[in-house]
Amino acid sequence: MNLKGREIALSGSFDTLGPGEAEGRLEAAGAHVTDELTPSTSAIFIGQETSTDKGNKAYVQGIPKYDEAALLAALAVLEGSDSGDGSQPAPLPGLFADPAALAAAGPAELENMLTDADWTSFVSARDLPPLRARLTALERDHGLTPAHRLATSRIRVRGTMLSRPYGHRSKITALALSPSGTHLATGDWGDGESGTAQVWEVATGRCVNVLKWIDGGVGWDGYARTMQWSSDGLHLGMAFRTNAIGVWDPFGESSEPRAEAQVTNGASRPPAWALHPDGRSAYVATGSKDMVGVQGCLAPLEHGKLFWLAEHAEIPHEHILAKGPVPADIREPCGEELEVDRSPLWSPDGNRLYVPNRSKAFVVDVPTGAPLWLTHRVDWLAEWSPDGRYLAHVHRKRLHFRDAATGSPAADPAPTIGSRWDLSLHWGMRGDTARLAAVLSEKAAEPSVEVYDDGRLSHRLAVTPAEAALARENKDFAVWAWAPSGDQGAVLTAAGNIEIWSLGDGEPRRLRTLAAPIDTQGVLWGADDVIVAVGEKVLRFLKADRGETVGDYTFLREADAELPLHGDYVYDHFDGRILALDDHTWCLPVEPDMAIAPPERRTDIEAHLAWIVDRRFAWPLHWSRFDIWPDVQTAVANLRTTSLDTGKLRQAVRETAG
Numbered sequence: 001m002n003l004k005g006r007e008i009a010l011s012g013s014f015d016t017l018g019p020g021e022a023e024g025r026l027e028a029a030g031a032h033v034t035d036e037l038t039p040s041t042s043a044i045f046i047g048q049e050t051s052t053d054k055g056n057k058a059y060v061q062g063i064p065k066y067d068e069a070a071l072l073a074a075l076a077v078l079e080g081s082d083s084g085d086g087s088q089p090a091p092l093p094g095l096f097a098d099p100a101a102l103a104a105a106g107p108a109e110l111e112n113m114l115t116d117a118d119w120t121s122f123v124s125a126r127d128l129p130p131l132r133a134r135l136t137a138l139e140r141d142h143g144l145t146p147a148h149r150l151a152t153s154r155i156r157v158r159g160t161m162l163s164r165p166y167g168h169r170s171k172i173t174a175l176a177l178s179p180s181g182t183h184l185a186t187g188d189w190g191d192g193e194s195g196t197a198q199v200w201e202v203a204t205g206r207c208v209n210v211l212k213w214i215d216g217g218v219g220w221d222g223y224a225r226t227m228q229w230s231s232d233g234l235h236l237g238m239a240f241r242t243n244a245i246g247v248w249d250p251f252g253e254s255s256e257p258r259a260e261a262q263v264t265n266g267a268s269r270p271p272a273w274a275l276h277p278d279g280r281s282a283y284v285a286t287g288s289k290d291m292v293g294v295q296g297c298l299a300p301l302e303h304g305k306l307f308w309l310a311e312h313a314e315i316p317h318e319h320i321l322a323k324g325p326v327p328a329d330i331r332e333p334c335g336e337e338l339e340v341d342r343s344p345l346w347s348p349d350g351n352r353l354y355v356p357n358r359s360k361a362f363v364v365d366v367p368t369g370a371p372l373w374l375t376h377r378v379d380w381l382a383e384w385s386p387d388g389r390y391l392a393h394v395h396r397k398r399l400h401f402r403d404a405a406t407g408s409p410a411a412d413p414a415p416t417i418g419s420r421w422d423l424s425l426h427w428g429m430r431g432d433t434a435r436l437a438a439v440l441s442e443k444a445a446e447p448s449v450e451v452y453d454d455g456r457l458s459h460r461l462a463v464t465p466a467e468a469a470l471a472r473e474n475k476d477f478a479v480w481a482w483a484p485s486g487d488q489g490a491v492l493t494a495a496g497n498i499e500i501w502s503l504g505d506g507e508p509r510r511l512r513t514l515a516a517p518i519d520t521q522g523v524l525w526g527a528d529d530v531i532v533a534v535g536e537k538v539l540r541f542l543k544a545d546r547g548e549t550v551g552d553y554t555f556l557r558e559a560d561a562e563l564p565l566h567g568d569y570v571y572d573h574f575d576g577r578i579l580a581l582d583d584h585t586w587c588l589p590v591e592p593d594m595a596i597a598p599p600e601r602r603t604d605i606e607a608h609l610a611w612i613v614d615r616r617f618a619w620p621l622h623w624s625r626f627d628i629w630p631d632v633q634t635a636v637a638n639l640r641t642t643s644l645d646t647g648k649l650r651q652a653v654r655e656t657a658g
Contacts, residue, residue, distance in 0.1 A: 003074050004030040007040045011054040012047035014068045022071060029078035039099075045071040055232075096127040103130065107138055107145040114150050122158070124614045129203075132619065144623065152611075152624035160611040162589050163618065166579050167196045167210040168555045171536035174219030174238070175476045176227035181484055181527035183208075183616075185227050185236055185250060186539070187218030197227070197238065199250050199615075202526035205541030205551020206610040206618035211248060213255045216241030220270050224476050225343040228275040235279025237301075239270035245284055247275070247301045251615045261299035261306040272296075272343045277350045283366075285340040294338045294364050294371055330362070330374045338362065338371055347388040354391070354404060356382035361391055363404060373407035380420040385427045385434040390455065392425050392436050394418075399438060401455035411455025418444050422467075428482025428489070435503075437480045441465045442494035449480065449491060451503055459508045461501055466492045466521075477522025477534060483544070490531055490544070492516065492523045498533060500544055514547045516540065517554070552607065559586045564596045565632050579608055594627040596635050602628055 008031050010022055022045070023033045034041060037057050045066050046055055055065060097117050105113055135148055174187040184200040195217030199209040218238050219226030226239040236250035243264045246257030264271045265287040272285040285296045299306050344355040353364040361382045362374035375393070377400070382393035390410055391402040398413040416423065422443035428435045436452040442464050451459040466479045479492040487504050488511070498514040516533040517540050524532040530550065533540040541551035559580040565588060577589045581604050587597035595605055605628060610618035629635040
């Protein structure tokens with residue numbers, strides 16, 4: 001592994017290298033060691049005693065991660081070779097293609113590069129997004145090229161499936177955007193017996209995975225944060241089966257959780273809970289009334305099942321969070337037990353819990369189980385900043401900001417004419433600055449959006465937002481969303497549109513207005529500058545910079561025409577695949593590369609479907625051959641390679657014809 005001339009990151013300590021030794025030897029041999037991960041970072045070497053933060057960022061940015069053994073091997077290469085001819089370093093072993101060359105390649109260059117590439121080293125999480133982005137740019141400038149067809153053939157031979165965008169069988173009851181903003185999870189309660197979770201790639205607006213038959217359904221109508229992601233986006237926690245908590249692989253196939261915990265006192269609603277940043281445990285409010293200290297437990301979610309009943313407990317009781325009496329200064333107004341009635345937020349390092357109750361807010365030191373401070377001056381509205389530095393809460397129509405470490409005031413209180421019925425609070429980050437949008441909805445006396453930077457008013461927007469109660473009472477739908485950069489915001493207006501506002505250092509400016517589907521109730525801002533408009537039965541993905549729709553779905557819609565194929569086999573095999581293109585037209589996708597639908601609807605079909613790679617990434621259908629046949633008979637006569645049971649398919653054809 002030749003790292004000469006490359007930008008390298010280090011994290012943690014190394015057993016065989018002293019403090020600073022790795023950095024010194026790398027720099028002396030011609031590598032450049034950086035503290036910050038950038039698009040130019042070629043690799044990160046991770047040792048012992050390291051936080052997960054830098055490793056998670058590397059994963060999100062597609063930077064290869066290596067261990068100490070690989071670092072020692074790289075140092076041996078660096079210190080033992082020096083060609084002196086000024087040549088560029090060879091590509092890292094295991095890399096599919098040089099990122100810089102890929103980003104600059106024209107159509108012919110890219111075709112040659114893909115022909116010569118080491119496809120055995122192709123790693124979807126690292127290599128597919130930049131390859132897809134380059135091909136998208138080339139299509140925009142040159143149309144479809146041989147490089148598009150070549151890349152698609154190589155991608156598909158690795159194994160793909162058609163997307164299944166219409167897996168929801170009832171209205172959406174839960175949603176959560178992954179920390180990196182790359183994926184959105186949506187869940188439904190189903191028929192009460194089982195529900196469905198769908199995972200969407202935000203950049204493409206395509207469904208990349210469906211977890212079917214989740215026992216008891218996902219979430220509950222009117223409850224927020226029943227779906228939660230781990231910080232690295234590799235674990236998806238869900239409240240399901242009324243009051244159970246489980247963890248799934250969001251890009252896996254199984255509808256069964258890896259682990260689950262049923263630790264409440266039998267409540268008939270989802271508990272307050274918080275998935276640990278590493279995705280391997282969770283805080284769960286147990287609902288008991290006889291504990292001394294902070295209510296709840298830390299449930300391990302590595303594998304298996306945990307039940308709270310003592311005689312059935314499979315873990316020691318030291319996992320109970322309460323470990324002693326509440327400090328006197330907190331006990332006096334609140335009593336011996338601190339209940340948790342809203343899902344808290346973990347600190348980024350996983351050592352503290354920030355609890356935003358309806359009438360009080362407090363911070364818990366998790367290793368000791370002790371509350372550090374508490375304020376009971378909360379009138380329903382309390383939100384913690386994403387970096388864990390601030391609490392914003394409303395008390396007697398004033399907006400307060402507190403230091404999360406001490407509970408002391410962090411800024412002067414600001415008057416607000418809003419109440420919990422017409423006001424909502426939304427945190428974002430702009431660099432190191434924590435930004436709060438206080439949204440006064442159409443029901444307020446003076447609708448507007450006020451922006452506070454580290455607790456100080458910086459902008460006031462002349463806009464009439466939609467009803468703010470949606471952000472608090474109606475699941476996870478929020479009428480405001482911050483751009484990942486923190487210098488823009490999107491607001492769902494009372495008129496039903498989405499307005500994009502610039503919120504830099506100058507005066508706020510309305511940049512553009514995007515059309516949201518009817519019945520939109522919330523807005524999200526994900527990766528690649530994609531806005532997501534969401535409602536109980538609608539989902540639309542829009543490019544924030546130009547308003548282009550990249551995905552548009554209306555759930556629970558049925559066409560008034562007959563399905564092109566009947567029989568039990570159809571419902572067993574095609575469940576979740578059949579889609580209504582409109583109120584009168586069905587489309588029946590057939591694995592792996594055809595669909596039964598009116599051929600003239602190709603554009604609509606390609607707008608809904610895609611080839612899916614690793615149940616995580618979407619690949620455009622129109623970059624290669626995808627057949628659309630007008631009827632079942634024609635489709636069966638033209639079957640090429642297929643995963644279908646051809647005999648059963650032909651039997652279904654006979655049943656339909658008969």
